[in-house]
Amino acid sequence: MREVNHTNGPSALDAPFQHDLLRRIKMVMERSDEINKDRVTLCLREEEGVRRAETNIRRSTSSLADLSEIYGREDDKNRIVNALLSADGESDNHAIPVVSIVAMGGMGKTTLAKLVYNDKRVEQHFQVRSWVWVSEVYDEIRLTRAIIESVTDQICNLRNPDELQDELSRVLSGKRFLLVLDDIWNEDPIHWETLQASLISGAKGSRVMITTRYENAASIMGAQPFLRLGGLGRSDCWALFCRHAFYGYQAAASPSLIAIGWKIVEKCKGVPLMVKTLGGLLSSETSEENWDEILTSDVWDLDEGERAS
Structure with a gap:
């Protein structure tokens, strides 16, 4: 069984980690929200000037499926x-x-x-x-x-x-x-x-x-x-997140980390790509402070103009 270690205090690598992870999360959000109305649906913020050419983001698909990755x-x-x-x-x-x-x-x-x-x-x-x-x-x-x-x-x-x-x-x-x-x-x-x-x-x-x-x-x-197609249900989102964030070993994670993880999953609004990718990004970092930094980051927020639209 994979052991999940937890640090209660910040390390020297925390600040760079937080900056890099927030940057990558923003990229994930931008990629999964290429249409303006989709950004509103997800309640995520569109940074001015970061819209990428969709033809550079999208890639070909095949009929092969990993059934272990599919929930709900x-x-x-x-x-x-x-x-x-x-x-x-x-x-x-x-x-x-x-x-x-x-x-x-x-x-x-x-x-x-x-x-x-x-x-x-x-x-x-x-x-x-x-x-x-x-x-x-x-x-x-x-x-x-x-x-x-x-x-x-x-x-x-x-x-x-x-x-x-x-x-x-x-x-x-x-x-x-x-x-x-x-x-x-x-x-x-x-x-x-x-x-x-x-x-x-x-x-x-x-x-x-x-x-x-x-x-x-x-x-x-x-x-x-x-x-x-609607979003995944709460329990399916959590199962998908755990597979990637904890490598399936939820029992090895601290109660505090699990509590933060649930809140992060809630913010994903049932979008499987967001849940899966965030779980994967967070799997390499088990500091509760860093997870909480992601949870409370303004990366999730809408700008006021978008909030009113």
């Missing part, structure tokens, strides 16, 4: 799995039904999609499963090639848009497929209509699942059902 999403997972396997949503115009997961950044959309994608019921139901990361910049050629390569497990060297659409239609023809489009930003219906035209060759029962921050992006794709 079983009901959401089952709801989506049932929607994917249900015959509801089939239409006479052969359009592929779309299921969407909508939430602000850091809420765990991609993580939930991975849970669904790797569920045994889903694996057994669909003949073909494809996971593709889309991102903010919508590139029709890159996206189509990525889907083809995911389905065929082979490199696609086509460059012509029409040839790519024909090839995608061919590789999906007659197959019941699940296509996951992770991190959709595009709100232009023309782009979706072009892609959809190549998907209708799939067999009845095929589905598209998307993750996005934007309800409008889900709406233009005709997404039904529409799951708006």
